[in-house]
Amino acid sequence: MNKKTLTKLEYNKIMDLLVTQASSERGKLLCRRLVPMTELADIETAQEQTAAAFTRIVKLGRLDCSDAKTVGESMKRLEIGGILGCNELLRISQLLKCAGRAKSYGRHDTVDELADCLDAYFDALEPLTPLVNEIERCIIGEDEFSDDASSTLKNIRRSMNAINGKVHATLTNLVNGSLRTYLQDPIITMRGDRYCVPVKSEYRSQVNGMIHDQSSTGSTLFIEPMAVVKLNNDLKELYAREQEEIQVILAGLSEAAAEYVELIRTDYRVLTELDFIFARGSLALDMNASKPVFNTEGRISIREGRHPLLDPRKVVPITLSLGDTFSLLVVTGPNTGGKTVSLKTVGLFALMGQAGLHIPAGDRSELTIFHQIFADIGDEQSIEQSLSTFSSHMTNIVSFLKEVDEKSLVLFDELCSGTDPTEGAAMAIAILSYLHSRDIRTMATTHYSELKAFALTTPGVENACCEFNVETLSPTYRLLIGIPGKSNAFAISSKLGLPKHIIDDAKARLTEQDASFEDLIADLETSKRTIEKERQEIAAYKREAETLKSQTLQKQEKLEEQKERILREANEKANAILREAKETADETMKNFRKFGRENISVAEMEREREKLRKKIKETGSKVTLEAQKPAKAHKPEDFKLGESVKVLSMNLTGTVSSRPDARGNLFVQMGILRSQVNISDLEIIEEEPSYTAKNMRRTSKGKMQASKSLSISPEINLLGKTVDEAVAELDKYLDDAYISHLESVRVVHGKGTGALRQGVHNYLKRQKHVKSFRLGEFGEGDAGVTIVTFK
Numbered sequence: 001m002n003k004k005t006l007t008k009l010e011y012n013k014i015m016d017l018l019v020t021q022a023s024s025e026r027g028k029l030l031c032r033r034l035v036p037m038t039e040l041a042d043i044e045t046a047q048e049q050t051a052a053a054f055t056r057i058v059k060l061g062r063l064d065c066s067d068a069k070t071v072g073e074s075m076k077r078l079e080i081g082g083i084l085g086c087n088e089l090l091r092i093s094q095l096l097k098c099a100g101r102a103k104s105y106g107r108h109d110t111v112d113e114l115a116d117c118l119d120a121y122f123d124a125l126e127p128l129t130p131l132v133n134e135i136e137r138c139i140i141g142e143d144e145f146s147d148d149a150s151s152t153l154k155n156i157r158r159s160m161n162a163i164n165g166k167v168h169a170t171l172t173n174l175v176n177g178s179l180r181t182y183l184q185d186p187i188i189t190m191r192g193d194r195y196c197v198p199v200k201s202e203y204r205s206q207v208n209g210m211i212h213d214q215s216s217t218g219s220t221l222f223i224e225p226m227a228v229v230k231l232n233n234d235l236k237e238l239y240a241r242e243q244e245e246i247q248v249i250l251a252g253l254s255e256a257a258a259e260y261v262e263l264i265r266t267d268y269r270v271l272t273e274l275d276f277i278f279a280r281g282s283l284a285l286d287m288n289a290s291k292p293v294f295n296t297e298g299r300i301s302i303r304e305g306r307h308p309l310l311d312p313r314k315v316v317p318i319t320l321s322l323g324d325t326f327s328l329l330v331v332t333g334p335n336t337g338g339k340t341v342s343l344k345t346v347g348l349f350a351l352m353g354q355a356g357l358h359i360p361a362g363d364r365s366e367l368t369i370f371h372q373i374f375a376d377i378g379d380e381q382s383i384e385q386s387l388s389t390f391s392s393h394m395t396n397i398v399s400f401l402k403e404v405d406e407k408s409l410v411l412f413d414e415l416c417s418g419t420d421p422t423e424g425a426a427m428a429i430a431i432l433s434y435l436h437s438r439d440i441r442t443m444a445t446t447h448y449s450e451l452k453a454f455a456l457t458t459p460g461v462e463n464a465c466c467e468f469n470v471e472t473l474s475p476t477y478r479l480l481i482g483i484p485g486k487s488n489a490f491a492i493s494s495k496l497g498l499p500k501h502i503i504d505d506a507k508a509r510l511t512e513q514d515a516s517f518e519d520l521i522a523d524l525e526t527s528k529r530t531i532e533k534e535r536q537e538i539a540a541y542k543r544e545a546e547t548l549k550s551q552t553l554q555k556q557e558k559l560e561e562q563k564e565r566i567l568r569e570a571n572e573k574a575n576a577i578l579r580e581a582k583e584t585a586d587e588t589m590k591n592f593r594k595f596g597r598e599n600i601s602v603a604e605m606e607r608e609r610e611k612l613r614k615k616i617k618e619t620g621s622k623v624t625l626e627a628q629k630p631a632k633a634h635k636p637e638d639f640k641l642g643e644s645v646k647v648l649s650m651n652l653t654g655t656v657s658s659r660p661d662a663r664g665n666l667f668v669q670m671g672i673l674r675s676q677v678n679i680s681d682l683e684i685i686e687e688e689p690s691y692t693a694k695n696m697r698r699t700s701k702g703k704m705q706a707s708k709s710l711s712i713s714p715e716i717n718l719l720g721k722t723v724d725e726a727v728a729e730l731d732k733y734l735d736d737a738y739i740s741h742l743e744s745v746r747v748v749h750g751k752g753t754g755a756l757r758q759g760v761h762n763y764l765k766r767q768k769h770v771k772s773f774r775l776g777e778f779g780e781g782d783a784g785v786t787i788v789t790f791k
Helices: 001-010 013-020 024-032 041-058 072-079 088-108 119-124 127-138 151-176 199-204 226-260 259-287 339-352 386-402 421-437 449-457 490-495 500-509 512-597 600-620 723-739 753-765
Strands: 139-141 190-191 194-200 209-214 221-225 293-295 300-305 316-324 328-332 366-368 372-376 408-412 441-446 461-469 474-482 646-647 652-656 665-670 673-678 682-683 696-698 703-707 715-717 744-748 772-776 785-790
Touching: 001 013, 001 372, 013 259, 013 300, 013 339, 024 259, 041 088, 041 259, 041 293, 041 339, 072 088, 072 226, 072 259, 088 119, 088 127, 088 139, 088 221, 088 226, 088 259, 119 259, 127 139, 127 226, 127 293, 151 194, 151 221, 190 199, 190 221, 194 199, 194 209, 194 226, 199 221, 221 226, 226 259, 300 339, 316 339, 316 474, 328 339, 328 421, 328 449, 339 366, 339 408, 339 441, 339 682, 372 386, 386 408, 386 421, 386 441, 408 421, 421 441, 421 449, 449 461, 715 723, 723 753, 723 785, 753 772, 753 785
Parallel strands: 293 366, 328 441, 328 461, 372 408, 408 441, 715 744
Antiparallel strands: 190 194, 194 221, 209 221, 300 316, 300 366, 461 474, 646 652, 646 682, 652 665, 665 673, 696 703, 744 785, 772 785
């Protein structure tokens, strides 16, 4: 790819942003070396990797590979039998621990999670936990070894501690005893790994020992008393033995690490490549970018594209196409209107996409593969451009034309400006005609009216303009495809205060053809804006209609389900009443036959008749739904979330799922039905104790056992609880519900931040007796409720 083009389109600045996303040195190096590719398979592989990293970052957070430090030199020394130092072994340990964390990060939580292209990377990691444990057992810090690294080291250090104790005890006695008057200070100090005491120089002959040092003034001598010379010698010998044993330990650890040289190298390579891939995913997340769709037909279609180096809060998205019905796009409009930004956005998106990076544009944006991108973009925007500037631009154009082919993208900013307008326009049309004849994808910005006419009259060439608001004298930065842009020179000059007579004189100097052309441009721009506005309104109405249609269908389905359920329950109740009536009739006939055969008193017959009358009355009351009134009037504050209530008009029970509003209306969840009810139609159900005498049954062992199926609620309310509290309560509730043979239950967790919902779902994934679970649908509580079905 043309290096000059990479600089012109500021591709290097994107790489600078990418480098900041990597955490390892090699990962940063791979980011710095990233260049656009030209093979479709390579590009799509890189895009899939970026998309997989993006998805994992959103779900699990960013992958940290900062401990993946280079171990190449250490591996070479191990291969030739060398002994690694303490810091080198610690670096290997940190690398392997990083591999372990990455492998855990890459592991899927459930078997239902779909595999992605990064699984092969995570599977290739080998944490080598036994080697890590052995290194950490022996080495506890930089140049610091554990006493338990070996039994020999432990014995040596035990002896050293014992001798140190003797030396300190002996010197303490001397300092506080016979030598006290000869000392500069009553302290014990070290000189050259030997314990000494500071003696005044005039008392040198009074202290028997070896002089190791003196102060800068010569007034103090540091003398090792003879009483501790042998102990110090023994201590020095132990120091030497300790260092020898440490070398033995390092040799053992190096030998253990040498067995895994290739695996350690693989871990380092895989971790740094993952760091590189996740840097691309992190950049996509920061840019709010999406994966482009690549084609081989030379077609570009950018939807709501935003230049990645501009402030995302201020940048105006552009929608642009090229290579479908036209291969050449001429962009016109006033200065500072966004023409150059549009040009750079197209070129930079092509480079980023071919480098495996996502682009900050809408979903389903399309890119094609270019083998070369040529950009002639100058920074000069002054009308006083010199001949040398024109020559410089023309030199670039000449070099482009020598190398350009059908697999190239050519970008011109102010093509052939800086020279005579008539000659410049003619030259620009000739260059564009040549490129268009070869079907080369080209985009050019210009102020020349001749180029606007060329685009209007040439098949396969299209005009575009950057919109400008004449009222505010400011550009809108919106790119409009299909119409040429108007220069607006007269309007801008008038707003800036140029006298009207001068502007009128300038207008009079325009030819009739020029004036008509400018008026045509203005009319086209107005029509385009009107059509665009109407198109957006139609699209909004269409979306609203689709939403209403979907909601209506859902409501209709719920009503059909509710109708079927009510009819089914009514049929079941009717059948039960008929069975009871049949049993009553059979019993009555039996009694009449008995009364005919036996001598039964009139009083007893009357009692039987009264008993039958009561039974018929009770049966009749079951099929009569009378309007009920609440036992007592309730206040709005009496209704709390999760409160069990009875809807009198529907003769159904449910739970309160919202607080009463100013009119006393609230939502009640009745199974899968969620309805708005006034508090005047509600009666609070005074819940009985979970286990009462009527809910008890006697087991075969004669013991009383609670019948949970009569007391367990089909719903649990976890609102206001932390994840730990909710999971603990949910665990017990699901056990009770499963034992009670409930087919499904309803878990109310609310929407909020989603943390409680995620915690509940993570817990449900691990339960063997849970067949499935899903979020509630319309009328069931939506995303604030999870429906759990048991096996």
